[in-house]
Amino acid sequence: MATGCVRRDFFQSDARVGAGGDEPLPPATDTVLTVAGRQYNDRSKFHHLFWGRHYRKVWAAPVKAPVLHLATAVPGGLKAGKLGGGYQSISMTLEGPHKREYALRALDKEPSKTLPKVLRHTFVLNVVRDATSAAMPYGAFTVPPLARAAGVPHTRPRLVYVRLDETGLGSMSERFQGKLALLEEKFEELSSRTPELSGASGFVSSEKMLAEVYASSVHRIDQPAFLRARLLDAWLGDWDRHEGQWDWAEFKQPDGRVRYQAIPKDRDQVYFRFDDGLVPWLASRPFIAPQFHTFKRKFGYVPGLLNQAHFIDQRGLARLTRADFLRMAADLQRRLPDTLIDRAIRHLPPAVYALEGRGIIAKLEARRQTLPQFAEAYYLRLARKPVLGGTALPERFVVQRYPDSTTVQIFAAARAKLTRGDSLHFQRTYYSAETRSLTLESLGGADVFEIRGDGRNLIPLLIYGGEGADRLQLSGTSRGLKLFDVASDLQAAGAPRPTLPPTKRLTYDRTVEE
Structure with missing residues (x-):
């Protein structure tokens, strides 16, 4: 594959409208006219036909943005904190007074890390970068009133412009310089409001x-x-x-x-x-x-x-x-x-x-x-294919199978003793008209799987044994039942096994013959 095709100057050097990339911004400037990413709109109709119009005009639309002044952005000011994660987002944490934390995240993305290293210097990176224009850069501002009405917790993002000469963001200063970003207080400080x-x-x-x-x-x-x-x-x-x-x-x-x-x-x-x-x-x-x-x-x-x-x-x-x-x-x-x-x-x-x-x-x-x-x-x-997991503690899975449905109950164990009553922590019925297969996962502890029921056209049941000494107690047919267990420290109980894929760990007790 050809290399060296990636555009070195793909991103705009400064979000300000009319800025060539080196014009100084007066220190007292509070608001500037910006664009989120003019590079996405510099495309031909032929390019649009093959790669889409997306939100290219939105990325190039003029938007007024407050300038980020770390000393006054919040009462008491902000200072650089830890770096952010993610493969595409340019982000970091800012620290305010009383250990309050704020997230700063650039509107534009750098998706190079999503590609294998062998592709990061090819035209493929140009394509992936250009696909950022499919996102609505200002959509997050519309969510808070909708989330609040829906009863869903939400952040309150603010748009800010990071000065081209900003150096107060520590090692991340260069990556944020000249960019539009979202500034939002983290949930730890929003809970009271x-x-x-x-x-x-x-x-x-x-x-x-x-x-x-x-x-x-x-x-x-x-x-x-x-x-x-x-x-x-x-x-x-x-x-x-x-x-x-x-x-x-x-x-x-x-x-x-x-x-x-x-x-x-x-x-x-x-x-x-x-x-x-x-x-x-x-x-x-x-x-x-x-x-x-x-x-x-x-x-x-x-x-x-x-x-x-x-x-x-x-x-x-x-x-x-x-x-x-x-x-x-x-x-x-x-x-x-x-x-x-x-x-x-x-x-x-x-x-x-x-x-x-x-x-x-x-x-x-x-x-x-x-x-x-x-x-x-x-x-x-x-x-259609639900997966029900246990925990690291012992549990008892009780499964009642019928021709048209399967009911699953999961009981928690009090230490080594399996109890009923208030130890029930899951119960649900699955219907054959909706469910193709049902998977039970044992994570740890000495779990017991009690499988009951007979008949044809039962919902297929897949059981994955965990790290504990698990036991299967089968009352009725083994039709549609599959066991998977990778450990090897237990032998089968004396009762005959059903016709199932071999399992090295899940102890089998036959209580009712077919």
Whole structure:
């Protein structure tokens, strides 16, 4: 493959309108006229045909932006903190008084790290960089009023311009110089002013939250709240909602349980427009990269819109039924009237609103009307192949299989003793008309799987043994049952095994002959 084709001067040197890249900005300047990325709009009609128009005019639209003055940006001033993560975002943490933290994130992206090193000096990098124009750079400003009405926690981003001679950002100064950025206070300091977060004892990442949920059943995701947030995501066309795009408020309950409420962050992909060129249209087909989902009046290909969040969706929405999904969709319809949508979209800069405002409003109103239909499709996608996981502690999985349904109960163990009653921490019935297969995952502890039922056309059941000395107790048929276990420290119990793939660890007790 040819190398050396990457454009060295791809990005604009200064966001200011009329700036050549070296004109000094007077120290007392408070506001400047800027563009988010003029380089995206410098393209021919031929380029548009193949690569799409996207939001190129928006990236080149003139927008007034306050100049970032670290000493006065917030009462008490700001100073450079730790560097931000991510493969595309240019971001960092700023520290304010009383250890308050703020996130600073450039509007423009540098996606070179998303490519293998062998491609970073080829035309492919030009293509990937150019695709940034599919994002609406100012969409995040419209989300707070909509999220507030929906009952979903949110940040309050502010647009700022970083001076070309700014040196107060430490090692990140050069990367931010001359750029437009979002400045927002982190959730730790917003909780006192956000009703949904009142009473939170702390804030953790998805990685930390999942570790706690997998460790013990006393840690649980607030699933209705997560569904509310996820339906809002889908309504806004925000497809990039993998587990790294969430923080979690931690609420300690009087009974010792801990509840985690989802907090969405990084609204970079709301109102995404990608499939308006030949190449991106082809790339976004279901059989290639359906996650690059374009925001339209109709929700379109549902699996593509939900693809990036499938892992966290499976674990964060497992308890909810079709009725829960439909009820939540109807509630959001009531909370998001036309007047609110119009008011929210007017948070776009005037020049941007003139280009895209009415179109976005019309799409949001149309999508709101069909939100219940989308919610049902969302539910059916998750119900098709659900995955139910245990924890690192001993548990008892009780599965009752019927020709038309399967009911799963998960009981927590009190140390080594398995108990019933209030130890039940999961129960749900799955229906053959909706579910193709059901997976149970044992993580740790000496888990017991009690599988009951007989008949034909049962929902296939896949059981993955964990690190503990797990035991299968089968009452009825083994039809449609598969076992997977990679450990090798246990032998089979004396009873005969069913006709199943061999397992080296899962002890098998036959209690009822076929």
